[in-house]
Ligand SMILES: Cc1ncc(COP(=O)(O)O)c(C=O)c1O
């Protein structure tokens with residue numbers, strides 16, 4: 001494909017108008033929307049209003065008049081359609097790690113007599129660390145088993161399974177419905193981490209028991225924006241929130257001495273919402289209400305396929321594709337292996353192409369269809385070919401490790 005052909009694709013792109021809604025620095029091709037999404041311009045005004053009007057003038061009254069108190073469920077209801085859930089099924093707050101803790105604790109305690117949690121060693125480390133902490137906290141004879149081959153790992157001792165739909169390293173995408181059905185057939189509950197899925201393509205939570213994810217990647221909620229947690233309605237009455245803070249109480253402002261869980265999804269809240277972070281997220285969700293996720297998926301497949309084709313034809317000898325070659329098996333990212341992945345990525349970023357590096361050898365590129373153009377993909381592949389072809393990464397400046405990679 002030529003650059004002119006990419007320009008023609010951009011001109012015909014049904015999502016092209018969304019790019020103007022983002023603040024993007026000049027000269028940057030941003031391929032890290034799978035880590036921290038770009039900022040929707042509308043956030044500036046929305047946060048300014050929240051601070052200067054709602055906080056400054058309404059003071060504590062803002063909990064009622066600005067609906068800060070309702071933010072966890074208001075935002076949850078707006079995220080629900082993005083994951084195929086309904087109103088009253090999603091709550092927003094805390095971080096993904098905290099949501100994992102709550103979901104896994106609830107799932108395990110719904111399964112008396114089963115003591116094994118299946119966890120994927122390749123999952124993002126926090127998922128694993130949180131489950132290890134939970135097992136210690138629960139005491140008794142709870143234990144973790146690595147998934148490896150799912151069918152052999154499933155048995156009548158398995159209480160719950162935790163998996164990411166999209167692998168953070170390779171971008172490989174699992175079939176949620178098929179996996180959930182296999183887990184249920186073995187009598188276990190299914191908990192999905194949707195961090196790398198939400199906003200990247202349409203999701204159907206379907207029969208899943210719990211699902212959670214962050215809002216700062218493809219949803220563009222901003223650094224540290226709150227996480228979401230879905231609980232299937234069939235569990236609302238019986239599941240327990242291990243972090244039984246006052247926001248999960250049936251009547252928080254009754255200040256009762258005894259804990260009584262709220263009905264519905266509110267029982268999975270914990271405490272005071274991070275209101276300003278939620279406000280930034282709400283501005284991003286205003287935009288998502290106008291987005292067709294099927295168009296997002298179609299463009300994501302086209303962008304990732306184009307990038308793979310261009311990179312393999314220009315510098316295929318230097319790199320090994322770590323993502324699935326079949327587009328149906330990928331999320332919205334492409335990863336390549338290179339022995340000197342870290343300095344290669346630093347050299348790329350220095351030339352305006354922002355991807356990220358995951359130890360030990362991975363170059364990772366995320367494709368956010370709302371603000372990326374086909375020409376960006378073309379130019380990014382050309383810059384990568386130049387960095388590799390001229391060995392521009394062999395510069396001592398690129399060896400220094402930054403704290404966040
Ligand atoms: C799959 C996955 N789970 C969880 C997290 C992060 O969790 P938290 O938002 O709690 O830092 C990330 C990325 O940071 C992730 O990629």
Ligand SMILES: Nc1c(O)cccc1C(=O)C[C@H](N)C(=O)O
Pocket residue numbers: 034035036124168404
């Ligand atoms: N959550 C992050 C952070 O607090 C600092 C830097 C990066 C992140 C990320 O989100 C990384 C991302 N989950 C990953 O897939 O590697």
